Amino acid sequence: MRAISSTLLRVAALAVVATGLGGCSFMGINFAMNQMSEKECMMRAMYFESNRSSAEGMLAVGTVVMNRYNDxxxxxxxxxxxxxxxxxxxxxxxxxxxxxxxxxxxxxxxxVLRGSRHPGVQNAQHFHTAGLRFPYNNMFYVLEAGGNEFYEKRTVR
Structure with a gap:
């Protein structure tokens, strides 16, 4: 019994330490994500995915995030x-x-969190680096902005 409680204390201590380390995970749980506000998560997606290229590119990435959020x-x-x-x-x-x-x-x-959306993104939930092309016929491109190409996946008939 004493060995089990000692093990549980060690696991609990590791979990507490992990929560204090940004970006770390413990047993598959991302503690940094649990500490961030919705705004910070949105900022980070736009910042890293648009390469800080333009407000338009950031708005397009934010629109994709919200399109997914609403699905x-x-x-x-x-x-x-x-x-x-x-x-x-x-x-x-x-x-x-x-x-x-x-x-x-x-x-x-x-x-974005107040409701602004990039009209060119439409219903797109996906994007990739501009200039790349993939051999899939279900990718319907709707916009290029911020160094990315935004697309919808559609069923091919």
Missing amino acids: PRYPKTVCGVVGQKNQFAQGVLSRPMTDSGAVLASQVADQ
Whole structure:
């Protein structure tokens, strides 16, 4: 019994330490994501995915995040959408935002969270780096902005 309680105390201590480390995970739980506000998660997606290129590019990325947020197939929080494995830039929730692009990301995040959307994105829930092309016929491109190409996946008939 004493060995079990000692093990539980060690696990609890590790969990407490992990919560204090931004971007770390413990047993598959991303503690940094749990500490971030919806605005910070939105800012980070826009900052890293648009390469801080323009307000238009950030707004387009933010629109994709919200399109996913509003789709029942995706998580029900902005941080959940941004933190989904293999969906956004690696380290998006843990890397530091180190330049003035963070100020622009903050401003655009406020706009997106108040309901602004990039009209060119339409219903797109996906994007990739501009200039790349893939051999799939279900990718319907709707916009190029901020160094990315935005597309909808449509059923081919």
